[in-house]
Amino acid sequence: MKPYFRTLKGGLFEAVNKADVGDNADKMKEDGVVMLSWADPFFPDDKLDYDVRAAIEKSLSDGTAQHYTAPIGNTELKETIAKKLSEDNHLSVNPKRNIVITPGSDAALFYSLVPFIGPGDEVMSVDPSYPNNFQAVQILGGIPVSVPVKPETGFEIEVEEFERRLTNRTKMVILTNPNNPTTVVYSRKSMEVLADFVKKNDLIIVVDQAFEDIVFDEKEMVTMASLEGMFERTITIFSISKGFGLSGLRVGYIVAPDVLIDTMFASAVSVIGASNTASQLAAITALHKRKALLRDYKETFDYRRKVLYDALRDIPGVEMQIPQSAFLSWIDVSKLGSSDEIVNYLIEEAKVFVNSGNCYGGMGEGYIRLVQGCYRDDKMIEAIIERIRAALIKRSLEKGLR
Numbered sequence: 001m002k003p004y005f006r007t008l009k010g011g012l013f014e015a016v017n018k019a020d021v022g023d024n025a026d027k028m029k030e031d032g033v034v035m036l037s038w039a040d041p042f043f044p045d046d047k048l049d050y051d052v053r054a055a056i057e058k059s060l061s062d063g064t065a066q067h068y069t070a071p072i073g074n075t076e077l078k079e080t081i082a083k084k085l086s087e088d089n090h091l092s093v094n095p096k097r098n099i100v101i102t103p104g105s106d107a108a109l110f111y112s113l114v115p116f117i118g119p120g121d122e123v124m125s126v127d128p129s130y131p132n133n134f135q136a137v138q139i140l141g142g143i144p145v146s147v148p149v150k151p152e153t154g155f156e157i158e159v160e161e162f163e164r165r166l167t168n169r170t171k172m173v174i175l176t177n178p179n180n181p182t183t184v185v186y187s188r189k190s191m192e193v194l195a196d197f198v199k200k201n202d203l204i205i206v207v208d209q210a211f212e213d214i215v216f217d218e219k220e221m222v223t224m225a226s227l228e229g230m231f232e233r234t235i236t237i238f239s240i241s242k243g244f245g246l247s248g249l250r251v252g253y254i255v256a257p258d259v260l261i262d263t264m265f266a267s268a269v270s271v272i273g274a275s276n277t278a279s280q281l282a283a284i285t286a287l288h289k290r291k292a293l294l295r296d297y298k299e300t301f302d303y304r305r306k307v308l309y310d311a312l313r314d315i316p317g318v319e320m321q322i323p324q325s326a327f328l329s330w331i332d333v334s335k336l337g338s339s340d341e342i343v344n345y346l347i348e349e350a351k352v353f354v355n356s357g358n359c360y361g362g363m364g365e366g367y368i369r370l371v372q373g374c375y376r377d378d379k380m381i382e383a384i385i386e387r388i389r390a391a392l393i394k395r396s397l398e399k400g401l402r
């Protein structure tokens with residue numbers, strides 16, 4: 001077995017406190033614990049759009065769903081994506097050459113690294129950010145390099161931190177934008193400065209835009225590949241899981257220039273086989289009606305972020321910024337205990353499971369991540385938030401904080 005696999009957390013022979021491993025989630029549910037831990041809109045409730053449902057049903061009733069699409073994806077879906085990229089991302093791409101459909105964006109992220117990263121190669125990622133940015137690199141034998149972003153600078157990119165960690169083994173940067181877990185939507189200035197760093201040092205950047213669809217307060221969502229001189233060296237990853245709330249369909253896509261995507265076209269049949277046909281057809285419908293879908297979801301998530309922020313921000317020992325995107329919150333609870341202590345405390349005291357901040361990199365210790373986008377019913381979320389508030393106030397009083 002390769003050395004890194006031996007040390008992976010969550011195998012069959014190790015007890016771990018992770019909801020996505022073994023039967024932990026089932027056990028918690030039996031104990032009446034609610035999960036605000038999956039970044040999966042409305043989980044576990046049914047909020048499947050009527051037209052998307054109809055597209056899936058049609059693919060079943062006319063038999064299309066029975067068969068493969070091309071390994072690189074359905075042509076009509078790719079054409080629809082190219083139109084969306086031009087309208088929303090200022091990207092003009094050839095759908096026949098620059099897009100590969102994948103079974104979700106996790107697969108897309110891994111696939112983007114495979115041709116380029118091998119043992120000893122260093123890949124820089126903001127810390128805290130999405131755990132796979134570190135883990136996928138390690139699985140390939142590469143070395144993830146954490147580049148801190150800090151609360152005092154609003155978790156924005158500081159390019160000096162990248163420069164300080166550059167070595168002759170640095171191959172790539174992975175950036176999650178908007179970031180998970182901080183929800184920060186990186187400013188145009190930050191993106192331009194990072195783009196210059198990537199160009200100057202002849203690197204490739206993978207930008208994961210899984211959360212691009214729901215951005216608040218008129219923040220500008222800048223697509224790195226649309227900046228001058230960046231299309232050539234950027235692999236961008238997209239998903240319909242988050243903004244569209246269609247995580248179970250497992251559709252993501254990779255957008256890259258000919259020279260980078262060439263190897264993925266050549267190997268798609270070996271790596272992907274093909275993504276699910278019914279899901280790809282449903283994704284076409286979802287993309288066509290994205291404006292209406294996203295308007296509805298954005299309204300819900302905007303309301304919930306404000307409810308959550310208002311409920312927690314004045315608790316002594318709790319620090320947070322109002323979420324800038326999506327349906328997540330990133331909360332500093334370090335004055336109340338370690339991340340793991342507060343996760344376990346909330347299970348006991350509030351019957352809620354949230355994520356421990358230390359999953360998102362070393363800078364995440366002392367934080368928890370919470371998904372206010374779960375469940376369909378706002379009233380249910382409000383009641384859960386109230387339980388979290390009461391529990392944290394109690395903890396704060398026990399710690400003597402005012």
Ligand SMILES: Cc1ncc(COP(=O)(O)O)c(C=O)c1O
Nearest residue numbers: 039104105106130180210239241
């Ligand atoms: C930043 C980020 N990228 C990618 C993914 C994977 O999403 P999917 O594979 O459903 O597209 C997630 C899921 O939580 C995520 O948070």
